[in-house]
Amino acid sequence: METDKEKSLPEKSPSFSSRNESNNINENPCDDHDQSPESQNNPQPSEPTAANPETDNAVEEQPTDVEDSSPPLPPDLNTLSEEIDQFISALSSSEPDHESEPPEVPENxxxxxxxxxxxVANYDSGDGPPVRWTQLTDEDSSTFVEAVERVSKLSTLLRKFSSEPKYASSMNRIGGIFQRAMSYLEEEFRSLVEDYKIPDSSDDNTNDAKSKHSSSNQDPDQRAVPEADPCPMSENIFPGYSDEVVTNLNRLVKVMISGGxxxxxxxxxxxxxxxxxxxCxxxxxxxxxxxxDVQKMHWESLEREIVAWIRTYKQFAAVVFPRESNLTATVFSHALSASISESLFGSLSRGVMIQLLNFAEALTMTKRSAEKLFKFLDIYETLHGLIPTMDGLFPKECVEELKSEASMTRCRLGEAMICIFCELENSxxxxxxxxxxxxxxxxPLTRYTMNYLKYACEYKDTLEQxxxxxxKIERADSATRSDYDCNSSQGHMEESQSPFELQLTKVxxxxxxxxxxxSKLYKDPSLSLVFLMNNGRYILQKIKGSTEINSLMGDPWCRKRSSDLRSYHKNYVRETWGRLLYCLNHEGLNVNGKVVKPVLKExxxxxNAMFDEIHKTQSTWVVSDEQLQSELRVSISAVVIPAYRSxxxxxxxxxxxxRQSEKYIKYQPEDIETYIDELFDGNATPMGKRRL
Structure with missing residues (x-):
């Protein structure tokens, strides 16, 4: 048969029944609180003072009147809460040290x-692990929250009247319960907020991110980085939490903050x-x-880290920060905590941003080298593109600081890139x-420089900026540079040119x-001219093949370069084939109207000897540009073959x-044309074998 005490307790969740029976009343310091107020005010003596027949009879007859004389059942929590709310209301309208007497402590x-x-003991028993908040039914959690909120208000109001002796006992009693309830809620809040979903390491996108795939030989223009979402979401936009968990977090925040x-x-x-x-x-x-760490890393490793940095920075700005902001604002959406959410998100986002910016700034302190330009440009563009969006991304209290830090980092990257161009000039x-x-x-210097400039000009707008x-940055080689500027034909460029155009022209x-x-290293003047043609044509083709660099160098520069190439071409033909054509000169062959055979044979x-030597030598020379190779062969044939045929x-x-004719006439005009077509391919073929 149930006791009166058991009847007075609210209905428990089925999962807590075994724990409730061992932790209800026995642990309470007041075991007799289920008695009626009358019985509390008139306690019975522990022993009878004397034998009294009437009293004894009354005692013996007591069981027959038990239903009439037993105390009424204590009210349940809901009924008590109404009375407590009235007491809370009365306390709220009262003021300490006021003429009016504060309300009396309710009997219940x-x-x-x-x-x-x-x-509270049901959920936070010392005999076993606490009951997790997620195990509670909606009804249980709502009842618990309401009870704790009521205790919180009581504790706060009673402390306001700490000078009132009649409240001392109740204040201590309620305060102890409140602290235990807050301790439980804090642990449950911790458990919920720490139970976010971590990305699955088997996810393809995550693996791509972890591998930091980026070859050091990757073309600088291949800058698009696939952006994986590393933080799995529920169907809503909360990172790693379900709607139900976010709702519970919000409820717990409300109780904890209102409770101080x-x-x-x-x-x-x-x-x-x-x-x-x-x-994340x-x-x-x-x-x-x-x-x-950054300064000690090899460039190949740093290059991979930069790719990961760019991916991370963009992902956080586009996805992670907005979701984190939404989560914080939702969890702390209660009126008492609205301003807290901005402060929390500001601190969280600031920590991540400073960490990212510190890495970028550390890169600017590494040793300058031309190969670093393109990755620095990628970081610079990333910062430049995202700085304007910070106003809508971060709270006002930290946005100016973060924008200033990002701008400072971008500025230092710019300075580093200026120095890198100086290094290119120095190299x-x-x-x-x-x-x-x-x-x-x-x-190789021509190939490296032109490919470098071609890729650099793909960042034309950024480099212009x-x-x-x-x-106005001081150059490390200012003295050398000033001497160069005074002697260079480009030393006084028009002021209309942009700083980057001037820089490109100087390079x-x-x-x-x-x-x-x-070109002066070659002993053969003809080979020197071929070298200048090869390199000049390569430079011109690279410039014409790139819209960006072509627009910077301009048509006048290209026309002058083409004119220089034509000059090298003419000088080569005159230098190499002019001497050969002298052998075909008619002058000195006729004496008194007769052909002098010895002179003709010579x-x-x-x-024959000169042509053999030219073929042997220049067939080993290299003209890799097919158009230039064809132009040279055509011009040579146009000069030599008609003169030889004539x-x-x-x-x-x-x-x-x-025999005499075969001895001196070694080549037919067709043979000459065939051998000219073998020039500049880098593979000499003995002419005697060719004729066989």
């Missing part, structure tokens, strides 16, 4: 305390979400490095190799000057047919 306050304490536990609540939330964002960074492939100036390129081919913003002038010096012998047609008849 202790019963209310017992019931709430028992409910704002600091504990915010600390738990901040630490948990900070860890979640660190997980890691799963995107970005690891935290110190400035020393051209100091490339003074004394070994000529075999066959007069395109020099960089050089415009940083044109091209340096390259021209270097190649001119390298002319044929000289032509010479043969006029003078071959003066040689005796047969």
């Amino acid at each position: 306050l202790e019963q209310f305390a017992v019931l709430v304490e028992a409910k 536990h704002e600091a504990e609540c915010c600390q738990v939330y901040f630490i948990s979400r900070r860890n979640a964002l660190e997980d 960074l890691h799963n995107l492939g970005f690891d935290k490095f110190s400035i020393d 051209i100036k100091t490339d003074a190799g004394k070994t000529p390129v075999p066959g007069g081919a395109v020099h 960089v050089f415009k913003e940083h044109k 091209m002038d340096l390259l021209d000057s270097n190649l001119e010096g390298k 002319r044929f012998k000289s032509f 010479f043969m047609g006029r003078f071959s008849q003066y040689l005796t047919p047969g």
Whole structure:
């Protein structure tokens, strides 16, 4: 048969029944609170003072009147709560040290305390693990929250009247229950907020992120980075939490903050979400490095880290931060905590942003080298594109700081890129190799510089901005540069040119000057001219093949370059084939109207020997540009073959047919054309074998 005490307790959730029976009343310091007020005010003596027949009879007859004399059942929690609410209302309208007397403590306050304490004990028993908040039914959790809120209000109001002796006992009683309830709620809040979903490591996108796939040989223009979403979401936009969990977090926040536990609540939330964002960074492939770590890393490793940095920065700005902001605002959406959400999100986002910006800034402190330009440009563009969006992304309290930090980092990247261009100039100036390129081919310096400039000009707009913003930066080689500017034909460019155009022109002038010096390494003047043609044509083709660099160099520059190439071409034909044509000169062959055969034979012998030597030598020379190769062969044929055919047609008849004719007339015009077509392919073929 149920006791009166058991009847007075609210109905428990089925999962808590075994725990409730062991933790209800026995632990309470007031075991007799289920008695009626009358029985409390008139306690019975422990022993009878004397034998009294009437009394004894009354005692013996007592069981027959038990139904009439038993105390009424204590009210349940809902009924008690109504009375407590009235007391709370009365306390709220009263003021300490006021003339009016504050309200009396309700007789049922202790019963209310017992019931709430028992409910807290049900969930937070010391005999076993606490009941998780997610295990409670909606009805249980709502009842519990309402009870704790009521206790919270009572505790706050009673402390306001701490000088009232009649409230001392109740204040201690309610305060103890409230602290235990808050401790339980704090742990449950921690459990919920820490139970976010971590990305599955088997996810393809995550694997891509972790692998940081980026070859060091990747073309700089291949800058598009696939953006994986590293933070799995529910169907809503809360990162890693279901709608139900977010709702519970919001309810717990409301109770904790209204109960004065704002600091504990915010600390738990901040630490948990900070860890979640660190997980997100890691799963995107970005690891935290110190400035020393960055400076010690090889460029190949840094290049991969930069790719991960760009992916992470864009992903956080576009996805992670907006979702994190929405989560924080929703969890702390209660009127008492509206301003807290901005402060929390500001601290969380600031920590991540500073970590990302520190990495970018550490890169600017590494050793300058031309190969770093394109990755620096990628970071610069990323920052430039996202800085304007920060106003709508971060709270006002931290947005200005973050924008300032990002702008400062971008500025330092710009300075680093200016210095890198200086390094490019210095590398051209100091490339003074004394070994000529075999066959007069395109020099590696030409290929490197032009490919470098071609890729750099794909960032034309960005570099225009960089050089415009940083044109007043002191150059490390200012003294050398000033000497160059005074002597350069481009030293006084029109002011209408942009700083980057001027820079590009100076680099091209340096390259021209270097190649001119390298052409003098060849002992054969003809080979020197072929070298200048090869390199000049390569430069012109690279510029014409790139819209960006072509627009910067301009048509006048290209026309002058084409004119220089035509000049090299004419000089080569005159230098190489002019001497050969002298052998076919008619002058000196006729004396008194007769052909001098010895002179004629010598002319044929000289032509044959000279042509053999030219073929042997220049068939090993290299002209890799097919158009230039064809142009050279056509111009040579146009000069040599008509002159040779004319010479043969006029003078071959003066040689005796047969052995003498074969001895001196070694080539037919068709043979000459065939051998000219073998020039500049880098593979010499012995002419004697060819004739067989």
